[in-house]
Amino acid sequence: MKAWILTVTYNDYDQHGDYFVAWWKDKPSLEELKQSTEGFSDNELKHVLQGGGRIDDEYKWYNLIEIEEGVVL
Numbered sequence: 001m002k003a004w005i006l007t008v009t010y011n012d013y014d015q016h017g018d019y020f021v022a023w024w025k026d027k028p029s030l031e032e033l034k035q036s037t038e039g040f041s042d043n044e045l046k047h048v049l050q051g052g053g054r055i056d057d058e059y060k061w062y063n064l065i066e067i068e069e070g071v072v073l
Contacts, residue, residue, distance in 0.1 A: 001069040004028060006037070006048065012059035027066070 006021040022036040
């Protein structure tokens with residue numbers, strides 16, 4: 001089984017790290033992202049679907065990754 005995982009990473013003065021946002025069985029559409037990510041702008045969600053990463057000079061990164069079931073050591 002595979003899943004798509006959305007995380008947001010904050011790298012500011014406090015260095016507080018990575019946070020889980022949502023997951024989907026299949027790669028989400030823009031509409032599916034909107035339903036699961038309250039507070040995200042359309043610009044941020046489009047950025048996620050185009051590969052994610054840092055937006056402009058903000059200290060946060062969005063990552064949408066596909067993972068496979070199992071344990072990675």
